[in-house]
Amino acid sequence: MRGRPRASLARGGDGVLARLPATGKLSNVSSVRRRLLVRGTVQGVGFRPFVYRLATALGLAGSVRNTPEGVVVEVEGEAKQVAEFQQRLSVEGPPLARIAEVKAQELAPTGESGFHIIHSAAGERPTALIPPDVALCDDCAREIGERQDRRFGYPFTNCTNCGPRFTIVLGIPYDRPQTTMSAFEMCLRCRAEYTNPDDRRFHAEPVACPECGPTLFLDGQRGPDGIARVARLLGEGKIVAIKGLGGYHLACDARDSSAVERLRTRKGRGQKPFAIMVRDLKEAQRVAEVSGRAAAMLTSAESPVVIMPARPDGGLAPGIAPRQVTVGVMLPYTPLHRLLMSQSPAALVMTSGNLAEEPIEHRDDEARRKLGPLSDHILSHNREIAVPCDDSVVRVEGDLVIPVRRARGYVPRSVALDIAGPPLAGQAVLAVGGHHKNTFCLLREGEAILSQHIGDLDTEEVLEYFGRAIQHFERLFEVKPEVVAHDLHPGYLSTQYAQALEGVRLVPVQHHHAHVVSVMAEVGLPGPVIGVSYDGTGYGADGTAWGGEILIADRREFTRAMHLLPVPIPGGEGAIRRPARMALSHLIAAFGEKGLEKARRLIPHLSETEARVVARQIKRGINCPLTSSMGRFFDAVAALLGASEEATYEGQPAMELEAMCGGGGAGGKLLPYEFGPYPYEPGDGIIDPRPTVRAIVGELERGAPVAEMAARFHETVAAFTIEACNRLHAEGAPADVVLCGGVMQNARLLGRLVEGLMEAGLRPHLHQEVPPNDGGLSLGQAVVGAMRSKG
Numbered sequence: 001m002r003g004r005p006r007a008s009l010a011r012g013g014d015g016v017l018a019r020l021p022a023t024g025k026l027s028n029v030s031s032v033r034r035r036l037l038v039r040g041t042v043q044g045v046g047f048r049p050f051v052y053r054l055a056t057a058l059g060l061a062g063s064v065r066n067t068p069e070g071v072v073v074e075v076e077g078e079a080k081q082v083a084e085f086q087q088r089l090s091v092e093g094p095p096l097a098r099i100a101e102v103k104a105q106e107l108a109p110t111g112e113s114g115f116h117i118i119h120s121a122a123g124e125r126p127t128a129l130i131p132p133d134v135a136l137c138d139d140c141a142r143e144i145g146e147r148q149d150r151r152f153g154y155p156f157t158n159c160t161n162c163g164p165r166f167t168i169v170l171g172i173p174y175d176r177p178q179t180t181m182s183a184f185e186m187c188l189r190c191r192a193e194y195t196n197p198d199d200r201r202f203h204a205e206p207v208a209c210p211e212c213g214p215t216l217f218l219d220g221q222r223g224p225d226g227i228a229r230v231a232r233l234l235g236e237g238k239i240v241a242i243k244g245l246g247g248y249h250l251a252c253d254a255r256d257s258s259a260v261e262r263l264r265t266r267k268g269r270g271q272k273p274f275a276i277m278v279r280d281l282k283e284a285q286r287v288a289e290v291s292g293r294a295a296a297m298l299t300s301a302e303s304p305v306v307i308m309p310a311r312p313d314g315g316l317a318p319g320i321a322p323r324q325v326t327v328g329v330m331l332p333y334t335p336l337h338r339l340l341m342s343q344s345p346a347a348l349v350m351t352s353g354n355l356a357e358e359p360i361e362h363r364d365d366e367a368r369r370k371l372g373p374l375s376d377h378i379l380s381h382n383r384e385i386a387v388p389c390d391d392s393v394v395r396v397e398g399d400l401v402i403p404v405r406r407a408r409g410y411v412p413r414s415v416a417l418d419i420a421g422p423p424l425a426g427q428a429v430l431a432v433g434g435h436h437k438n439t440f441c442l443l444r445e446g447e448a449i450l451s452q453h454i455g456d457l458d459t460e461e462v463l464e465y466f467g468r469a470i471q472h473f474e475r476l477f478e479v480k481p482e483v484v485a486h487d488l489h490p491g492y493l494s495t496q497y498a499q500a501l502e503g504v505r506l507v508p509v510q511h512h513h514a515h516v517v518s519v520m521a522e523v524g525l526p527g528p529v530i531g532v533s534y535d536g537t538g539y540g541a542d543g544t545a546w547g548g549e550i551l552i553a554d555r556r557e558f559t560r561a562m563h564l565l566p567v568p569i570p571g572g573e574g575a576i577r578r579p580a581r582m583a584l585s586h587l588i589a590a591f592g593e594k595g596l597e598k599a600r601r602l603i604p605h606l607s608e609t610e611a612r613v614v615a616r617q618i619k620r621g622i623n624c625p626l627t628s629s630m631g632r633f634f635d636a637v638a639a640l641l642g643a644s645e646e647a648t649y650e651g652q653p654a655m656e657l658e659a660m661c662g663g664g665g666a667g668g669k670l671l672p673y674e675f676g677p678y679p680y681e682p683g684d685g686i687i688d689p690r691p692t693v694r695a696i697v698g699e700l701e702r703g704a705p706v707a708e709m710a711a712r713f714h715e716t717v718a719a720f721t722i723e724a725c726n727r728l729h730a731e732g733a734p735a736d737v738v739l740c741g742g743v744m745q746n747a748r749l750l751g752r753l754v755e756g757l758m759e760a761g762l763r764p765h766l767h768q769e770v771p772p773n774d775g776g777l778s779l780g781q782a783v784v785g786a787m788r789s790k791g
Ligand SMILES: [Zn+2]
Pocket: 136, 137, 138, 139, 140, 141, 158, 159, 160, 161, 162, 163
C-alpha cells in the first residue's frame, strides 16, 4: 500500500462496510463536526464511495449512510477542510448523482477517528439498493476501444457508473451472490478493483473482464470473433437474434428493405413501427430531426428509444414505420451493442425478440426454440437475465416529452410521492394495472414502485410473466400488500387475478380516475383537479365503455363532469380492428338514416355488404355497446380521411391521422394551426361531436386537402376540451388541469392543449416519466387504493 494506510474491507456484523483510519491530524483547537443531509438521486449511484474518497482525501473523520430521507454524512476535522468538503460534495459527485438539496447542521466534535461507510440494512429503502440498469459510461466505452486496455473489445465491461443492475438481481441485498453474476468468480485483478475504494469499480457488483466474466456464443459456438461475424451477417441482409440486457432483440439492417420486410412477416408484426439502433448521435441526426431535448434523452443513463420526426432523406427502409412521419431511435447502451454498431451497418432494426403478443424472450433455451425460426442466427451470452425488461420509449416533439413505455433504465427506481404525507404512509398496496400495456405498482412508505412494461394480458404466457413479476417485486422490496387495487372491468385478467388473492382488502378503481390520479401522484398534486382523460375504452362507473372523460377528481373520488356523446361500437371491441365501422357509427349518429348512404360514398375501406350489415346491427342495437371513447372518435375520423383498412396495433388509426397533418410523407413539416376548429356543440355535461362530423363530411365532399382536414380535426378536439375546462373552472373547478390517457400520446393534440390551457389562465399538468397510456394506470390505482383503504 502506497501513501496512506488502508484498512481491510469487511462486511462485518457491525454493519460497517469500509473503515479507514483518518490520515489528517485532528487539531482540537479548530476541529468542527458537521452533519449534512443530501437529498436527490444519491442512493444506488456510487455516492457513498465518492463521499468516502473525498472525506479521506481531505483527512476528515466521520461516516456516511443511506437513510429514508437521503444520504447523511457526518464529517469532523479542521474547519477549512470541512468547508472544502461541503463545497466539493455538491460539484464533484458521481455521474449518476443529482443533488437536489444539502442541509447542514453543526454538531459538537466527538474526537472520532476514521471515516466509515455504514451499511445499514434497516432504514434503507430497498429501491435505493436495487438501481435500474445504466447505459454504458464514457470511461468504459473508452476502455473497450483501447487496444492496450485489458477490457479491449470486451462486451460485458461495466463499472459503478454503468452496467446491468435490475435485470441481474435475483434477491436482496443487492450484492454479487444475489445476482446472476454469482456464476462467475472474479479474477484477482477484478477483485482488486472491486475492493479498492479509489477504483471506479469499487463495489460494482457485475464487475467482469475477459478473464473471468461472461462470454459470447454465436449459434451455440463460443468464439472471440462473434461480434465481427454478426456485423458481417447483418451487412449481408441476415436477421440475427441478439441477447442484450433485458432480453433478446431481433436485428437487421434498417436500410435493407427486403430484410425489414422479411422480419416483419416472420414476426407477424402487422404495421407497428420498428425501433432502430444507430451507431452514434451523428447517425441519429441523419435519420431524424434531433432536438436538443431529444439528444439529451438519447445520451442519458436511461438511454430509451426516442421517437422523433423522421428525416425523409434518412435512407431507412419504408417498412420501418409505415404511414408514420416519426421514427424511434436509440443509441447503443451496452458494450456489446457499442462494439457491434462500430462494425455493422450504421442503423439496425432492434425490435423486442418475441412473437407478436408474447413477452420479450430472455431465457436461452426458449429463445432458441422460439426465435430460431424468426432469425437466421442467434448471438447469445452466458450471463443470465433474472428479470426480462423491454426498452423504454419516449416521444419528443419540440419541448414536449411524452413517456410511452417505462421499462429498462427507469425500473425499479421509485416514483416519490411528494404528496404522500401521513395519509399514505404505512400503506402496503399492490395495484394490478389494466389490460393493455400492463404494469403493476407497489406502494410502500410513501413511495411507489412501478413494474416494467409487462404487455397485454391476453395470453397465458403474459399472465404467467405478470404473476412471477409481482412475486419477484414483493420479495425484492419486502412488501406484503394488505390492499389490492384493480380496475372496475370484471373481464380484465388483472381484475380476476386481484379477486383471487386471499386475505387482502380489494379496492376497485375506475379506469379514467386512475389515469388522472397517476399524473397527480407523479407531479405532486393533492387535488382536486380537472382531469381530462382521453383513451380507447375503460369500464365506466355506470357499466358502459367510457373514454372521452373530463372528471373533477381528487385522490379518493371523482365526478364525471363532461364526456363525449356516446355512440354505438358495432361489434364491440371487434370494431377496434376495423376503424371503418366506427366511422359508419359516427356518420349514422350525425346524419341518421342518410348516414349509410354517406358512408357508402365516403369511407374508403367499407364494402357494400359490411356497410349494410353494420348499419342494421346499429339500428337494432345488436352487440352495439355505447361508448364515449375519444380514441374511437379519432379512429372514425381517421377512417374517413383514408387511414389503413385494418388497425394492426393499438392506436394505429389515430397515429396515422396525426401523421396526415404532416402531409403524409416522412419528415413533412406539421401544418401550422392556421385552420380554425370545426363546429361542435358543448352541451350540458356532454360534448356533441356531430356538428364536427357533418363539417368533415362537407369538406370531403368538396375535396378539401387531407392534411388540412386532419389538422382542423386536432384543432377541434383541442378547442372543445379547452372550452369545457374553461367552463368548469368558471363554475368553481380548480385551475389545475391534468391531461392523461393514451390519446395524449398525440403530440399535436397535447401541444395544442398545453398552449391553449395556459393562454386561458389554467395550469396544465402532464406525466414526466410515467406513460399517459394504460402503462401508467397502476400508479393511480395504487394511490386511490391507499387513500380509500384509510376509510
Ligand atoms: Zn462504466
